[in-house]
Amino acid sequence: MAIAAPPPADPAPDNAPKTARARVRAELTGEIKDVARRHVAEAGSGSLSLRAVARELGMVSSAIYRYFPSRDDLLTALIIDAYEAVATVAEAAEAHTSRSGVAARWLALAQAIRGWARANPHEYALIYGSPVPGYRAPQDTIAPSARVSLVFIRLVADGVERGEIHPDPRVAIPRTVHSDFVALRELVAPGVPDHVLGPALLVWTGLFGAISFELFGHLHNVIHDHDAFFEAQMRLAGHHLVGPDQRD
Amino acid sequence: MAIAAPPPADPAPDNAPKTARARVRAELTGEIKDVARRHVAEAGSGSLSLRAVARELGMVSSAIYRYFPSRDDLLTALIIDAYEAVATVAEAAEAHTSRSGVAARWLALAQAIRGWARANPHEYALIYGSPVPGYRAPQDTIAPSARVSLVFIRLVADGVERGEIHPDPRVAIPRTVHSDFVALRELVAPGVPDHVLGPALLVWTGLFGAISFELFGHLHNVIHDHDAFFEAQMRLAGHHLVGPDQRD
DNA sequence: CAAAGTCAAGAGCACTGCTCTCGATTCTTG
DNA sequence: CAAGAATCGAGAGCAGTGCTCTTGACTTTG
Numbered sequence: 001m002a003i004a005a006p007p008p009a010d011p012a013p014d015n016a017p018k019t020a021r022a023r024v025r026a027e028l029t030g031e032i033k034d035v036a037r038r039h040v041a042e043a044g045s046g047s048l049s050l051r052a053v054a055r056e057l058g059m060v061s062s063a064i065y066r067y068f069p070s071r072d073d074l075l076t077a078l079i080i081d082a083y084e085a086v087a088t089v090a091e092a093a094e095a096h097t098s099r100s101g102v103a104a105r106w107l108a109l110a111q112a113i114r115g116w117a118r119a120n121p122h123e124y125a126l127i128y129g130s131p132v133p134g135y136r137a138p139q140d141t142i143a144p145s146a147r148v149s150l151v152f153i154r155l156v157a158d159g160v161e162r163g164e165i166h167p168d169p170r171v172a173i174p175r176t177v178h179s180d181f182v183a184l185r186e187l188v189a190p191g192v193p194d195h196v197l198g199p200a201l202l203v204w205t206g207l208f209g210a211i212s213f214e215l216f217g218h219l220h221n222v223i224h225d226h227d228a229f230f231e232a233q234m235r236l237a238g239h240h241l242v243g244p245d246q247r248d
Numbered sequence: 249m250a251i252a253a254p255p256p257a258d259p260a261p262d263n264a265p266k267t268a269r270a271r272v273r274a275e276l277t278g279e280i281k282d283v284a285r286r287h288v289a290e291a292g293s294g295s296l297s298l299r300a301v302a303r304e305l306g307m308v309s310s311a312i313y314r315y316f317p318s319r320d321d322l323l324t325a326l327i328i329d330a331y332e333a334v335a336t337v338a339e340a341a342e343a344h345t346s347r348s349g350v351a352a353r354w355l356a357l358a359q360a361i362r363g364w365a366r367a368n369p370h371e372y373a374l375i376y377g378s379p380v381p382g383y384r385a386p387q388d389t390i391a392p393s394a395r396v397s398l399v400f401i402r403l404v405a406d407g408v409e410r411g412e413i414h415p416d417p418r419v420a421i422p423r424t425v426h427s428d429f430v431a432l433r434e435l436v437a438p439g440v441p442d443h444v445l446g447p448a449l450l451v452w453t454g455l456f457g458a459i460s461f462e463l464f465g466h467l468h469n470v471i472h473d474h475d476a477f478f479e480a481q482m483r484l485a486g487h488h489l490v491g492p493d494q495r496d
Numbered sequence: 497c498a499a500a501g502t503c504a505a506g507a508g509c510a511c512t513g514c515t516c517t518c519g520a521t522t523c524t525t526g
Numbered sequence: 527c528a529a530g531a532a533t534c535g536a537g538a539g540c541a542g543t544g545c546t547c548t549t550g551a552c553t554t555t556g
Contacts, residue, residue: 070544202484267523
């Protein structure tokens with residue numbers, strides 16, 4: 001989540017690097033990230049070795065430090081990329097179903113995120129698993145991490161606006177939580193009442209709980225058809241999202 | 249989860265080791281685990297160093313290998329201990345509230361688990377975060393991991409028996425999932441219908457999603473009063489657990 | 497064209513997990 | 527009770543790691 005600052009306008013994209021040196025530098029930076037990403041994808045973040053990356057690129061280990069000041073910085077770059085990858089997937093799923101009902105859009109969004117997670121389990125673990133040992137998320141990661149959540153929040157706001165999502169007033173919202181919800185509403189969720197934000201956030205964290213349980217093996221020997229199980233669970237979560245039945 | 253095998257009866261507890269050598273061995277094994285656990289608690293699993301543990305114990309690093317064949321084995325021992333610690337906490341919470349209603353028991357259970365997680369974040373990450381790099385959960389961890397889930401499943405079975413939990417038939421249970429549910433029912437959840445197991449598992453994974461989001465910083469700058477937020481969310485989850493309102 | 501900035505390379509430090517060998521101690525067994 | 531077997535701590539050593547510093551060659555800039 002960490003939906004705090006609105007996405008800052010890129011200051012100077014500089015898509016066309018001027019000097020030749022800058023061009024090869026950008027290229028090499030990308031190559032290092034690509035190799036590192038592949039290593040992480042294959043063996044996990046803990047096995048990421050600057051020396052191994054350098055070896056594969058045919059350079060000496062100390063040369064890497066010209067491009068990334070430390071292993072953690074390289075890891076941070078990968079984390080940001082992972083956030084953007086999952087956000088892109090989520091946005092694409094939303095774009096394809098934006099004319100459907102909230103339940104269908106929610107299911108598509110959940111399945112898109114799970115699909116990305118299953119295809120890139122180590123990168124998923126990088127951003128939604130335990131924080132990397134000795135690693136504290138720097139400021140640079142909070143903006144990219146907000147993009148995914150924004151997709152969901154917009155879906156919720158949309159559902160409220162269209163009258164598809166109804167508040168569930170069964171649980172009181174404490175004062176302190178209410179003020180957090182006010183801030184959230186003003187920033188990204190206009191028109192979404194507290195009693196929708198509560199269930200929505202529960203469903204949202206539940207999605208990642210379900211994916212993490214599946215990916216990290218906590219459903220091993222319990223659930224075998226993970227696809228069917230996940231879909232059924234997310235359909236149910238969708239019902240929790242849209243709120244109590246309107247039986248009148 | 250991994251509720252597969254019923255807890256095996258301890259073959260030979262051997263609580264009173266015979267020889268003096270065996271006694272000091274058991275003692276030293278415990279000391280190594282204690283120091284290692286403290287290191288993990290302070291710096292995370294990635295920073296666990298056999299040499300540092302050995303140093304603190306005044307022995308040489310190679311001596312550790314007389315007690316744990318590898319770093320991963322030491323980590324496995326810590327993982328098992330962590331599972332048992334959280335299970336103990338969960339069982340204690342259940343024992344204290346077993347005469348209350350399902351909603352109250354659920355809330356107490358959720359808060360107990362979250363309390364343990366907040367007190368031992370690195371150990372929580374060890375078992376519910378991403379699997380440790382280069383580490384595959386050995387068979388030894390699945391039995392201890394089942395204990396926590398069993399507390400919850402028994403609570404659910406109890407609620408069904410007492411008529412407090414009602415099935416939510418809004419989402420169809422696929423055939424393959426049904427057969428998993430049948431197995432689960434026969435093993436640990438007698439009398440719990442599919443349409444209760446589904447919501448129950450959703451709530452259960454949601455609990456860990458909520459705790460992970462809080463602990464791993466995904467709610468940073470979004471939620472500030474984590475205690476109040478968690479309680480409200482878990483109360484809502486409790487409503488999802490007990491099933492649809494019975495308004496007739 | 498020369499000064500300033502940037503680069504890859506190499507050596508080196510402190511650390512890691514792990515293996516092997518070597519005596520010394522302890523347990524088991526005849 | 528003593529001999530043989532098992533276990534133990536210590537030490538050296540190997541291959542790997544992140545990271546720093548220096549050196550010499552290169553590119554960009556003024």
